[in-house]
Structures are given as structure tokens and as C-alpha cells.
Amino acid sequence: MLELKNIDFHVPAANGEVNEIIDNLSLRLDTGKFTVITGPNGGGKSTLAKLIMGIEKPTAGRIYLDGQDITDLSIAERAKLGIGYGFQQPPRFKGLTVRRLLSLSHGSELPVDECCTYLTNVGLCSADYLNREVDTSLSGGEVKRIEIATLMARNLRLAIYDEPEAGIDLWSFTMLIKSFRSISQNRHESTIIISHQERIMQLADDIIVLADGKIKEMGPKDEIFPRLINQVNSGCSFRGGKESVKNG
Amino acid sequence: MAEMNKIDRSLLEAVADLHKVPEGAYNIRKNGESLGRSSSANIQIESKTDKPGIDIRVAPGTKNESLHIPVILTESGMHDMVYNDFYIGEDSDVLIVAGCGIHNCGDQTSQHDGIHTFHIGRGARVRYVEKHYGDGDGKGGRVLNPQTVVTMEENSHCEMEMIQIRGVDSTLRDTVATVGAGAKLVLTERLMTHGDQVAESNMTVTLDGKDAVTQVISRSIAKDDSRQVFHPCVIGNAPCRAHVQCDSIIMDHAQISSVPEIRANDSEAQLIHEAAIGKINGDQITKLMTFGMTEEEAEKVIVEGFLQ
Ligand SMILES: Nc1ncnc2c1ncn2[C@@H]1O[C@H](COP(=O)(O)OP(=O)(O)OP(=O)(O)O)[C@@H](O)[C@H]1O
Numbered sequence: 001m002l003e004l005k006n007i008d009f010h011v012p013a014a015n016g017e018v019n020e021i022i023d024n025l026s027l028r029l030d031t032g033k034f035t036v037i038t039g040p041n042g043g044g045k046s047t048l049a050k051l052i053m054g055i056e057k058p059t060a061g062r063i064y065l066d067g068q069d070i071t072d073l074s075i076a077e078r079a080k081l082g083i084g085y086g087f088q089q090p091p092r093f094k095g096l097t098v099r100r101l102l103s104l105s106h107g108s109e110l111p112v113d114e115c116c117t118y119l120t121n122v123g124l125c126s127a128d129y130l131n132r133e134v135d136t137s138l139s140g141g142e143v144k145r146i147e148i149a150t151l152m153a154r155n156l157r158l159a160i161y162d163e164p165e166a167g168i169d170l171w172s173f174t175m176l177i178k179s180f181r182s183i184s185q186n187r188h189e190s191t192i193i194i195s196h197q198e199r200i201m202q203l204a205d206d207i208i209v210l211a212d213g214k215i216k217e218m219g220p221k222d223e224i225f226p227r228l229i230n231q232v233n234s235g236c237s238f239r240g241g242k243e244s245v246k247n248g
Numbered sequence: 249m250a251e252m253n254k255i256d257r258s259l260l261e262a263v264a265d266l267h268k269v270p271e272g273a274y275n276i277r278k279n280g281e282s283l284g285r286s287s288s289a290n291i292q293i294e295s296k297t298d299k300p301g302i303d304i305r306v307a308p309g310t311k312n313e314s315l316h317i318p319v320i321l322t323e324s325g326m327h328d329m330v331y332n333d334f335y336i337g338e339d340s341d342v343l344i345v346a347g348c349g350i351h352n353c354g355d356q357t358s359q360h361d362g363i364h365t366f367h368i369g370r371g372a373r374v375r376y377v378e379k380h381y382g383d384g385d386g387k388g389g390r391v392l393n394p395q396t397v398v399t400m401e402e403n404s405h406c407e408m409e410m411i412q413i414r415g416v417d418s419t420l421r422d423t424v425a426t427v428g429a430g431a432k433l434v435l436t437e438r439l440m441t442h443g444d445q446v447a448e449s450n451m452t453v454t455l456d457g458k459d460a461v462t463q464v465i466s467r468s469i470a471k472d473d474s475r476q477v478f479h480p481c482v483i484g485n486a487p488c489r490a491h492v493q494c495d496s497i498i499m500d501h502a503q504i505s506s507v508p509e510i511r512a513n514d515s516e517a518q519l520i521h522e523a524a525i526g527k528i529n530g531d532q533i534t535k536l537m538t539f540g541m542t543e544e545e546a547e548k549v550i551v552e553g554f555l556q
Pocket residue numbers: 011019021039040041042043044045046047048088
């Protein structure tokens with residue numbers, strides 16, 4: 001179970017004020033759940049993921065994994081506890097092959113056939129990619145899919161994918177949906193996917209809507225999803241939330 | 249072959265991956281003298297008579313043979329200078345493993361200057377690997393100043409890999425090549441400097457015939473207070489193609505200067521250069537840390553990958 005208690009991520013803004021990127025956010029995700037976090041651009045989704053992974057440190061509040069306070073743990077320590085994060089914009093590595101990166105992620109040298117399985121899961125024809133370098137010679141969608149594969153190559157207590165659909169073609173997307181379903185049942189105890197895609201939201205047990213650093217909605221998919229679609233269709237009420245508070 | 253001690257063996261392993269006496273032709277040079285030599289039916293090695301060094305003749309049509317010519321220096325204060333001339337016969341195909349290891353425990357500078365001249369015949373294929381390495385805890389400097397001169401005849405193919413990863417205090421590398429029609433030269437350089445080491449590499453490749461091709465790939469990492477200077481220059485005198493790529497990672501208080509030059513004397517010459525210097529991308533470190541690595545481990549993986 002992942003628990004966030006009164007998390008703030010406040011950074012000083014240029015005008016001397018404070019920017020409340022994440023503001024007094026609390027939530028509880030039960031083990032085994034598949035959660036989708038959605039919400040407008042700049043709402044704080046990636047920041048929240050980075051706070052859970054330890055890439056950013058909250059300015060207030062505590063984070064617990066299965067009852068253990070992990071707020072002061074490093075990224076590596078959290079990784080060893082079984083938290084993984086697939087970046088929204090994965091970095092490229094000159095000289096590191098796809099196979100090496102998958103092996104580094106897995107924690108030991110992966111046999112070829114196992115690498116191939118992970119690549120096939122994200123719709124990459126494995127034989128062509130294993131020995132390619134994860135450098136600028138790969139397309140954006142390819143790098144993104146390799147990033148997803150590095151997470152799928154690990155047994156995790158909590159896997160966080162940040163907009164895995166971004167830049168991915170229709171054919172691979174269908175493959176990806178299938179893989180998320182099976183991986184979340186087999187390798188990952190709990191899954192969080194940050195996404196704007198209806199088809200990914202359909203996979204979820206629960207949906208969280210995050211805007212202006214706050215949870216606007218949270219609950220079972222069947223409850224949240226129809227409401228979300230309605231609100232989006234009738235003009236976005238999530239946007240400008242902070243503005244209305246300030247102005248009001 | 250003369251006795252080899254533990255230091256000799258570890259140097260030979262570092263520079264030429266040699267764990268035992270190599271197969272095929274070889275010449276092992278230690279402190280300015282030959283430690284062992286063997287010619288093969290197709291590869292003849294002879295001492296020069298006018299100056300230190302050897303002449304190596306690879307018979308035309310020789311296939312899949314290798315030649316090992318490592319040099320080691322273990323005496324502090326030694327200044328070794330050697331001229332090696334390679335005559336690679338037409339249509340042959342050989343692997344040449346050179347390299348120099350310096351073990352300096354003393355206070356005086358040990359230096360090796362190797363002048364390698366290659367005459368590569370028509371249609372021949374050469375792969376040349378040269379590793380430079382230094383160790384020993386003496387205060388004396390370890391200096392390597394290699395000069396490589398390559399002349400490539402029509403349709404020949406040559407790949408040169410020059411690697412200096414650790415322990416060399418000062419290096420000045422000069423590479424000059426002339427590439428004939430239909431011939432291809434691939435120069436790969438990998439360099440890492442640390443402490444207050446200094447490395448300078450000058451390369452001049454002249455593409456002299458129709459469809460001559462060259463590819464220059466330089467990757468380097470400069471750590472601590474070390475300094476590096478690169479000056480790769482490609483001259484196109486005919487319809488030809490060149491791609492020069494210099495990539496450096498800079499760390500700590502190091503300094504790197506990269507001055508690529510391309511010069512076309514023919515309107516059909518296509519010459520490209522790319523040069524980049526930058527520090528390790530923070531996202532790369534963070535990414536690897538999310539795999540459970542510490543910052544130091546992550547940095548090591550990135551550096552090793554970059555230098556392959
Ligand atoms: N370290 C930081 N310092 C200052 N501002 C930051 C920092 N990190 C994030 N922000 C800002 O916080 C806001 C939320 O960013 P975040 O990346 O979390 O949004 P997001 O919900 O993931 O958006 P998107 O859907 O576009 O990916 C943005 O306005 C961003 O510019």
C-alpha cells in the first residue's frame with residue numbers, strides 16, 4: 001500500500017511568491033490496484049510521480065510504502081524496495097545498447113530470448129533492436145517504448161508509467177494495452193499510469209484527476225470515467241482552478 | 249622467448265589482450281629491445297638496419313592472419329623511439345594489434361615515441377587496434393607520442409581503433425592519412441584523461457581519389473584537471489565523402505578544445521563534421537538511479553558505455 005500524507009511541493013517563483021506545484025495532497029493506493037492519474041497539462045502529475053520515486057523531495061508531508069516511511073530514502077533505496085518509474089521523456093545513452101539497458105534495469109544480464117519478450121511486449125521487433133544503441137539514432141516513439149520495456153523487465157511492488165502512450169503508433173498501442181493488462185497481473189503488484197488516453201483509463205481500477213497540484217476527483221473508474229467525459233465535453237472545469245481561487 | 253615477469257604480463261594483457269604467446273606473427277618489444285619475435289609464412293618481420301624498428305611485410309593475398317606488436321616500458325627514465333613500417337600486400341586481410349604499456353615506479357619520465365607507417369596495397373583490408381596504458385606509482389611521467397602515417401591504394405579498406413583509457417600523463421598523437429580511389433578509412437579514437445594529464449590529437453585525412461571515404465569518430469572523457477585538444481582535419485580533393493564526429497564528456501575542472509576542420513577542393517566532395525562537448529546529462533544519472541544504482545555507479549556505467 002502506498003500512502004501520501006499532506007504532501008507539499010512548493011518552489012519559490014520568480015516574483016518572490018511561492019509556486020504550489022503539489023499542495024497538501026493526501027492519498028492511499030491499495031496493493032494490487034491499477035490506478036490511472038489524469039488531468040490537465042501542468043497539473044502536477046509527473047511531479048507527483050517523481051516525489052514517489054524520490055527524484056524530487058516534498059517540502060512537507062510524508063510518504064509510506066506498506067507502512068514504511070520512505071520520505072527520506074534515496075532514489076536507489078526506493079528502487080530496491082520495488083518502486084520503478086518510466087520517464088515521460090526518457091534520456092538517451094550513447095554507447096549503451098538496448099540489451100544492456102534492459103539488463104541494467106532487470107539487475108542482471110538478461111538472456112536474449114527474455115529481452116526479446118520484453119521488446120515484443122511493447123511492439124518492437126526485437127531482433128532489430130537488441131544491439132542498437134539507445135542514442136539519438138532511435139526515434140522518439142522507439143525510445144519511449146524501450147523505456148516502458150525497462151519497467152516491464154522488473155518485478156516491482158509499484159510501477160509508475162508517465163504517459164506511456166505519448167508518441168506511440170496505433171499498432172503498438174494495442175499491443176501495449178495488452179501488455180499492461182498482463183504485466184500488471186504478473187510482475188507488478190501495483191501500477192500507476194499517468195495518461196490522457198481513454199483506452200488506458202479503461203484498464204484502471206481507480207482514476208485520480210489531478211489539477212493545480214490537488215486531487216480534484218478520485219474513485220473507482222466506473223464512477224469517475226463517465227463524469228470525466230461529461231465534464232470534458234461541457235468545457236473544462238478543471239482548468240483555471242487555481243486562478244479562480246486566487247481571484248475569488 | 250625471453251622470461252616475462254608479472255608486470256610484463258599484466259602490461260601485455262592491458263594493451264594487447266595477450267594472455268600467452270600470440271598466434272601468428274608477433275614482435276614484443278620491452279625497454280627498447282626485442283623480447284620475442286616470430287614471422288609467419290605470409291608475414292615477415294625484420295629489424296631495420298638504419299634506425300630502431302622493424303619492417304613488416306604482409307604477402308599479397310594473405311587472409312585472416314594476425315600480427316601482434318606490443319611495446320612495454322618498465323624502466324623508469326627510458327626514452328624509447330621506434331620506427332615500424334608496414335607493407336600490406338594487395339588483396340590481403342589482416343588484423344594488427346599494437347599498443348604500448350608503461351609501468352613507471354621511478355621518478356624519471358618514461359617515454360615511447362612510435363612512428364608507424366602503413367602502405368596498404370590495392371584491395372587490402374586492415375584492422376588496426378592500438379591501446380595505450382600506464383601504471384606504476386612512481387612520480388615519473390608516462391609519455392606516449394604516437395605518429396601514424398597511412399597511405400591507402402585503390403579500393404583498400406582500413407579500420408584503426410586507437411584507445412587510451414588510463415595512466416598516460418601526456419600524449420601527442422599525430423595521424424596523417426592519404427586515401428585513394430574507392431578506398432575507405434575508419435578512424436576511431438577513444439580517450440579518457442584524469443588527474444592533470446594532457447592529451448592532444450591531430451588527424452589529417454586527405455581524400456585523394458574518386459569515391460574515397462573516411463569516417464572519423466572521436467569520443468573522449470576528460471576528468472579532474474586534465475586537458476584535451478582535438479584537431480581532426482579532412483581534405484577532399486576528389487568526389488568523396490567524409491564524416492567527422494567528435495563527442496566529449498567534460499567533468500570536474502577539465503578543459504577540452506575541439507577544432508574540427510573540413511576542406512573541399514572538389515565540388516563533388518561531401519564533408520560533414522559534428523562536434524559536441526558537454527557534461528553527463530543529469531537525467532541519465534537519475535534514470536540509472538531508478539534502477540537502484542548509486543550516483544557513482546550510474547556515472548561509471550555512462551562513462552564505460554560512452555567509451556564502449
Ligand atoms: N522543480 C520545479 N521547479 C519549478 N517548477 C516546476 C518544477 N517541477 C515542475 N514544475 C512546474 O510544475 C507544474 C507541474 O508540472 P508537471 O510536470 O508535474 O505537470 P504534468 O501534470 O506532468 O503535465 P503534463 O501533462 O504536461 O505532463 C508545471 O507548471 C511545471 O512547470
